[in-house]
Amino acid sequence: MNTINLIGRLTKDPDLRYSPNGVAICTFTLAVNRDFTNQNGEREADFIQCKAFKKTAENLANYQQKGSQVGVVGRLQTGSYEKDGQRVYTTDVMVDRVEFLGSKAVQSNQGSNGDPFANSKGPIEVSEDEIPF
Structure with a gap:
């Protein structure tokens, strides 16, 4: 079985391109926090390369950002591929589905009428401390 589930933040705007056959391909890097802190008490993250295709790719590029x-x-x-005579190995997540969970702007921006959800692109973020179970 080869299945992966990740929640993270885009490290830069998604890069949308099209194959010669017209298939949309979106590449992006997802920063996923680790569950623990390092010796200095800082939280570290893994930066995971991802690729989405077709409508998923277009939606991601059109509605999400850094x-x-x-x-x-x-x-x-x-x-793997050859670069300057050296073999370079790659590991990517081939995306089947993307859920839009929110944007960084949701945390700090409010609409002109005071509505905290006015500028939201999706569901609000809730910290684990706010979940009652």
């Missing part, structure tokens, strides 16, 4: 939080369901795929 700092947006997303949930990703997909599978791991490894590969």
Whole structure:
């Protein structure tokens, strides 16, 4: 079984391109926090390369940006290529589904009428401390 579920933030705007056959391909890097802190008490993150295709790719590129939080369901795929005579190995998440969880702007921006959800692109973020179970 090869299934991966991740929640993280986009490290930069998604990069949308099209194959010669017209298939949309969106590449992005997802920063996923680790569950623990290092020796200095700082939380570290893993930076995971992801690829989405077709309508999922277009939606991601059109509606998400750097700092947006997303949930990703997909599978791991490894590969390799030659660069300057050296073999470079890659590991990517091939995305099957993306859930838009919110953007960084939701945390600090409010609409002109005081509505905290006025500028939201999706569900609000809730910390684990606020969940009653």
